[in-house]
Amino acid sequence: MGKLSIMLHDKCRNSKESTWPLRKYFRHGGRRDAAITIAQDQWNVEFSNLFIGHKIFHGAHSQIYHGKYKEEHVAIKFVKLRENDEKGTLTSLLETQFFREATYLPRLNHQNVVKFVAACKDTHFYMILTEYLQKGSLRVYLNKLKSKPICLEKVISFSLDIARGMEYVHAKGIIHRDLKPENVLVDEDSHLKIADFGISCKVSKCDSLRGTYRWMAPEMIKGKRYGRKVDVYSFGLILWELVDGKLPFQDMGPVQVAVAVADRNSRPIIPPHCPHVLGDLILQCWAFKPQQRPQFSHIVRVLEQLLDQSFSFHRF
Template structure:
């Protein structure tokens, strides 16, 4: 029996394999023995297919093989060899200019990352507390969802604010809100550095508990100091000194673009030397984002009308609260103490009601209080203006023991004089470039 020969040719454009029966005597005619180029092979194959004769040495049975070669050469185009790009040596000046993007245009301003949190959303190492070195003592204050303990952290006397979250699945909305408050407070406190603002030491977070470690202020709160007076007013020199410290702290807070939103005597603490410090930034917000944080209201008795109405508001809501705080130090009483908080809110919004200023109030101080709690936010002074007025009050009290004004003068006259002082401060600020003077770092 005659031996059969087979030639296996794979067509690259298809997955099937073609099997052709070939005469072995005619294989050398198409076998690439000669060192010819691929282009020459393609031309020979095309001539053989065109002539159709046996003179070229190609049988009709081998024509499909030539066709497949021709088809494969057209289906896979030739590729040129890629040469490496020439290496160019850059000078150091060019590298520096390109890295800092200073060649052709000024770089766009970049949003600064929060000092307390990194880009991955984790607390930076310098603020992450070590719970193994924290020792809790007795509880000395509490709120709706938090408790404040005396503690020791790394041999320092500290105050530890513990925020307890509800059980898992019990109240997910409250849990999310408390976590947001914790994040905001740590973010704000981590970059506050002022004599009249509480100092943060560290922050810790566990699955069900958050805690904020701050300096311990042994002088108690302004609420405690007023309670000890049993509805008696503070001495004028002490009142002005405390008010000046609070105003300086709030001036600094506003210069950082932050609105406290809950300024009241409970959130003003004293150190051992009697220096007042602003505390509790749990519902504080950046002024550009306050409108989106309607779920965290302040306290109604000290809340500005526009905030009660859920209208657009800004940092002047803290000035309104400061006016009520001045009145409380002057009278020794809680604002609207004969009403519930809801009733007080309705009285402020619907009737434009304010607490009655005591008869013996010095007229300049009366004018300052009325300016701070004005119903129109644009008529309330800025805290840097309040600092300037209170510094003049303090100089007069140290010099004369009083505010140096005639007590029988008309209140409106002193109020106009106060507004003239504030206008003078505003003019001096505009001469310096239209911006208020920078806060004093004491």
């Protein structure tokens, strides 16, 4: 049982249910916290309809639980603020990430982007509810394969889902900035959805927040001006991993990857079994100069043509 579940259990130790309405956790001295009431009005959260289940992920600053909200299965990202953050640096960072996700995600409505459900901000925690995808992240999916390559048709289908989702996100003027298998979710029909917009920014208002070195474009690593093409670079690394089955730069640590990519223009080796069209697309996506990388609209067209060719091959 995770810490959040323990807190709920302390408040509901007389309950016979295995999960509890979250509102019971938020009662202080017989009344609900004022901050919660404000958040409830802002994001329309009805805490009496929110139930916590088991924990499905534990990160450095957040935990994700499987729950139900108004009878809908949801993923609950719970960020508890540290009491010993005297300078408030971490709190400020987590608050920024929370507000970005709670601001951008409700504006996005696409089959390849995870659906926003609700959000809540309190003085001690932040919480975001999204649709629940039972198969978890693309990273979980790939780990289960244990570095075994995926069939070509699945590679094309997966990468097309990501490209379509990112084409839509970019059309909305948003840069994801942390596109990687951990932030791509798999639904029950094995379709992919872009998730985790905490590091995202508007094209016209990007700050110094950055994603993960292993998938980070060289211009971002160097702290230079950048735009939408940083996501295209990250997509190239994901496409390579789908083809090869291995973690990019798996023998290097994050800082080593940053130095190799930014200073030596290093990239993973395209495997010999990779079709030329996909290999060329990968090379274009992770080109050193952003202007040499394609737009996601072009990537979608290339992948759709490949998918059609794949179906034609199977028919004959």
